[in-house]
Amino acid sequence: MHIVTVAEMRELEAQADRQYGLSSPILMENAGKSAADIFMAHLLPHHSMNGLEVLFLIGPGNNGGDGLVMARHLQEAGAFINLYYWKEQRLRIRDKDIAEPEVAKTLDEAIKSADYIIDSLLGTGRSRPLSEDMRALLKRVQQERKSRAELRIVAIDLPTGLNADTGAVDPGALHADMTITLACPKQGFFFFPGRDYLGDVYIGDIGLPADLERDLPTEMLTTNLVHSLLPERRLNSNKGTFGKVMIFGGSLPYPGSIFLAGSAAARVGAGLITLAVTEQMLPIYASSLHEATFAILPDEQAGSFERAKALIAHLEGYRALLIGPGLGQSPTTREVILQVLEHLRALPEEKRPRLVVDADGLNNLSAMEHWWTLLPENTVITPHPGEMGRLAATKVSGGDISRLDLAREKAKEWKVILALKGACTIIAHPEGQARINLLANPALATAGTGDVLAGMVTGFLAQGVQPFDAASASVYLHVLASTFVSQELGHAGLLASDLLPQIPKAINRAAVNAPSYPD
């Protein structure tokens, strides 16, 4: 499922017309029908279409046109339809025009009695700030929504006032409970503050041929996509089939990280997990992660050469290596990393373990000049905004659109697969493609969840999944796993280790059930 800018959406529509004769009226019919179908499939459980009161706010452009088509279908299905034409200030209540002097009062009554209010005022064609009278109308709707918990607001294509390219919002923008977007999700959905205005997102099929989208550079992570990226699990397998993972990390102040990463690699299905730690750390892990094996490294005093040599000696036969969780930052650690990277770069591709660098691996790297030239090809890095800021020597925003440009630019410059973490994580490929996760869960904003993600990526790499795909699948499944935890706990209080048993369930969900977007 590709993500579009407004210009790309217009180009798709123009091509659909030129190449397939799908004119604007045809697409609008499809859009309204599809929005009606999605709406009816997601009614609140106590509602039925018979006698449902639906108020449509109709705008002056094609977004309003979509609303009118949808209204016709809902009426045919038994709903009572009220239409407010914003530009003309005209109101129709159940097929009857309201006399002009009565419009304001009757509109207010229609707002008060609506079960659903459909926002089809403006879509991708909004070209300037909202007018004061439109803001006043939206404010009235928002106020009604606050006072009546059972009222639902449904945005067609996008909530009016949201910038479909950037996610910026007009001060009058409407918060939707549900957004039914047409053809493709819009780029602005993935950035803040816009993301918070969408509610649940559904994508309405308007019949655009799939091949028109093929060359678009940005994709949304969906269950379908992730399903196609998961490694095969053949019956005739042994632990060698699913690859060996080595993790270099763990230090006295941060003992938990490597445990989380190692467990997560196992939870995505890697065959064997080895933790490369000093003897001093061993008792901590041996009693908590029974399934792991250990590569015992000499401690800091032994010097970097001896430590690197021991790690390199263990690497043979390993398909994936994660450097970083809880590793700490010291000059000898940095030296070890340098020597291991040199070793990896010298190996032929087929013998080289795939590399993931996270956390202190990244912090150590960012202290080295031109660090990206030290990485072997196809390395995955998974920085959060703070780590990204250190790597790029710039300030990195938490969630606005500048993240996408930065991720693309740096993945290309550094020749890495870059997962820039945050709400709506971006995965950027050095050749310019990007994938973005619409799923976000504030419960993940807690210590250790990044270690889990890095471990998952490494575990998929060990199973032979390509780096861009391993990062993509992990990002999606990581949030999906967190939503399973949140179904029980809510959106706070999650421990990173709570994610671990949910990871196989998330994989199972992606493997078995493949809707375009999870409900």
Ligand SMILES: NC(=O)C1=CN([C@@H]2O[C@H](COP(=O)(O)OP(=O)(O)OC[C@H]3O[C@@H](n4cnc5c(N)ncnc54)[C@H](OP(=O)(O)O)[C@@H]3O)[C@@H](O)[C@H]2O)[C@@H](O)CC1
């Ligand atoms: N084309 C297709 O094939 C398909 C299109 N589709 C649908 O069409 C939507 C895009 O349609 P669109 O381009 O007509 O834009 P839309 O968002 O309805 O608004 C434009 C109107 O609003 C006006 N206006 C602008 N800013 C304003 C403001 N601040 N305050 C007030 N008015 C403002 C502007 O007027 P003007 O600037 O001329 O004064 C113009 O009249 C898209 O989101 C999707 O829903 C789908 O069905 C798929 C097929």
Ligand SMILES: [K+]
């Ligand atoms: K809208």
